[in-house]
Structures are given as structure tokens and as C-alpha cells.
Amino acid sequence: MQTSFTVNGRAVTLDLDPRTTLLDALRERLDLKGSKKGCDHGQCGACTVLVNGTRINACLSLAVSHEGDEITSIEGLGDPENLHPLQAAFLEHDAFQCGYCTPGQICSALGMLNEVAQGWPSHADPQVAATPAMSDEEIRERMSGNICRCSAYPQIVAAIRAASGAAA
Ligand code: FES
Numbered sequence: 105m106q107t108s109f110t111v112n113g114r115a116v117t118l119d120l121d122p123r124t125t126l127l128d129a130l131r132e133r134l135d136l137k138g139s140k141k142g143c144d145h146g147q148c149g150a151c152t153v154l155v156n157g158t159r160i161n162a163c164l165s166l167a168v169s170h171e172g173d174e175i176t177s178i179e180g181l182g183d184p185e186n187l188h189p190l191q192a193a194f195l196e197h198d199a200f201q202c203g204y205c206t207p208g209q210i211c212s213a214l215g216m217l218n219e220v221a222q223g224w225p226s227h228a229d230p231q232v233a234a235t236p237a238m239s240d241e242e243i244r245e246r247m248s249g250n251i252c253r254c255s256a257y258p259q260i261v262a263a264i265r266a267a268s269g270a271a272a
């Protein structure tokens with residue numbers, strides 16, 4: 105099936121087997137290897153990308169279902185000379201060891217901060233109608249879909265808290 109979408113601001117059209125996941129389309133067809141395949145089962149978050157600003161697990165989504173969508177992967181967030189604030193915060197706070205989970209962590213954090221800005225509630229906040237506070241507990245709950253086998257969680261939380269503009 106011919107499918108067209110935008111990846112990191114670039115319009116692309118691909119002929120795809122309809123069973124191709126978005127993750128495989130990005131990695132194998134577009135050579136964007138930043139998004140990682142950790143589990144391929146929606147359990148680790150290493151493949152997280154943004155679709156129209158919302159974070160998803162790219163391993164669980166068929167590429168042909170994204171006709172006309174705007175997809176952002178880690179490659180679209182910054183470059184070595186001009187890091188995205190979340191990338192800079194992850195470096196500053198040493199928020200990784202092997203780095204395998206990091207692209208997904210950063211894309212997920214960006215999606216999560218968008219959700220907070222829109223007032224989406226989380227299980228960590230007993231007042232579901234209240235404006236979410238960016239406590240460490242709140243960040244941990246909202247980032248719970250992103251697993252880090254190196255267990256860099258304290259630094260990841262610190263980096264996200266710093267990048268979110270809250271007191272570090
Ligand atoms: Fe997609 Fe693990 S590779 S959630």
C-alpha cells in the first residue's frame with residue numbers, strides 16, 4: 105500500500121506491506137535508527153515517537169494507518185549543535201548509561217509534557233481535575249511506560265523535572 109506522511113518535517117511516500125509497523129518503516133525503510141526496538145510488544149517504550157504531537161509506541165502501530173500524519177522521532181528534535189532542551193537536560197543530568205532507551209525516554213517526556221500542559225490527569229494525582237503538579241511521583245507515573253534496564257531513573261526524573269521548568 106502506498107502511504108504518505110511527514111517524518112521530522114520531511115514529506116515521504118512509501119510502498120509498504122500493510123503489516124509493516126511504524127517502527128520498522130522508520131528504521132528499515134527510512135534509515136532512522138534512533139527509535140529503538142526493545143521488546144516489539146508495547147512493553148518497554150524504546151520505540152516511542154510523536155504522532156501529531158501525541159506519544160505512541162511505534163512498534164504497536166501499523167505504518168499504513170498514518171496516512172497524512174506528522175511523525176516526529178528523536179532525529180527531529182535537535183542536532184549536536186542545537187540540542188532540544190530535553191536532550192540538553194538528559195546530558196546535564198547524566199540521565200543514561202547505555203543509551204538504548206534514551207530516544208524513547210526523550211520523545212515520551214516531550215509527549216508527556218504536552219499532556220500535562222493540556223491538563224491530562226494521571227493516577228499520581230488524587231485531584232484529577234486539578235492542574236497537574238510536576239512532582240517526582242507525577243513524572244515517574246507519567247513515564248512508567250518507558251523502561252530503563254540500566255536503571256537511570258533518578259537521573260531521568262531529574263532531567264525531565266529540570267526541562268519542564270520546575271525547580272531542580
Ligand atoms: Fe515498542 Fe518496546 S519496542 S514498546
Ligand code: FES
Binds near residue numbers: 200206252
Ligand atoms: Fe540503558 Fe536506559 S540507559 S536502558
